[in-house]
Amino acid sequence: MNSTREKIKQFFKQFQSSAKVLVIINADPDAIASAMAVKRLLWRRVSEVSIAHFNRISRPDNLTLIQLTDAGLTPLADVDKALFDHFVIVDSQPEHNEAFEGIPYAAIIDHHPLTNVKAGYTDIRPGYGTCSTILTEYLKSWKIRPSAKLAAALMMGIKTDTADFTRQATLKDIRAFQYLYKFADNNIVTKVERAILTDEDLSFIGNAIKKRQKVNNRVFYHAGKISKPDELVMVADFFLSIVGVNWSIISGVMDQKLIVILRNDGLRKGAGNTAKEAFSKCGSAGGHKTMARAEMPLHQIKKETGRTGQKFLAEWVMTQIEKTRAKKSNKTDTLPGQSPAPVGSAVLAR
């Protein structure tokens, strides 16, 4: 009897055969697949298992995954918790989100760093790259052959959380992936990975391509009023694939706020610091070396500049960035023989 089988026995002990089980997740591929695996493990052992998510799912690849694997998710807001007597969390811990709070948990299975967890059964393994890996080990150890759909979902969970094995992947994650491969419908995996763009996204990108402006190896696009900040991120990432572009700065207005997404190639100064210097006067701004974001209430920008028209905002984002970068160039960025970009060059270059 190996230790995983002992653990699974303990897990099963939490549920009588009459149990009505609700698995609550913050839905991403790893959480969705892990919840499906829990449902499979408890199949014919309890009276009912449902999966509920509290986050809004809008990414087309995640929607495709849910559709093609028959994951069967319900928004938590639509679920009457009184109809359930056992609650389970996978791929998260109660402290991660207030939606998890105030519920007694029968089981928590996760791979994030351990927080303050209380449940009848806990299996937290921070050494694992994904929660899908833990549940694949459960299935394997209990000799449950995953269906083609479940195996495909678990593969997507592993691929997503490890960024195709380039981030925090362990040998265990690789082994689990290899194990699932023989059961999975790989067409599902391919189809999910292809599902990146909606028609609206494509139109949005089309406009961005037409109206982009390049200043000193930086590409800018101001989208005006937007309904999905995700599209700004998509364009910002996409524009980094233009040869000779080191930065992309994409902006738009939603809910009376100017949102600016910054990306750079990582070879230069930090995006987070640039965002702070350029925009923190008017709102929140920050991020990492290669990725950053600023969100500024329009009334704050008005206070600072006196204006908030779309044309003005487009210009202002450029000027703020070019000022910051020009300062940086003077200090650190300048290569021999290269003169620093003049302040206000955004305007001059147009």
Ligand SMILES: [Mn+2]
């Ligand atoms: Mn995960």
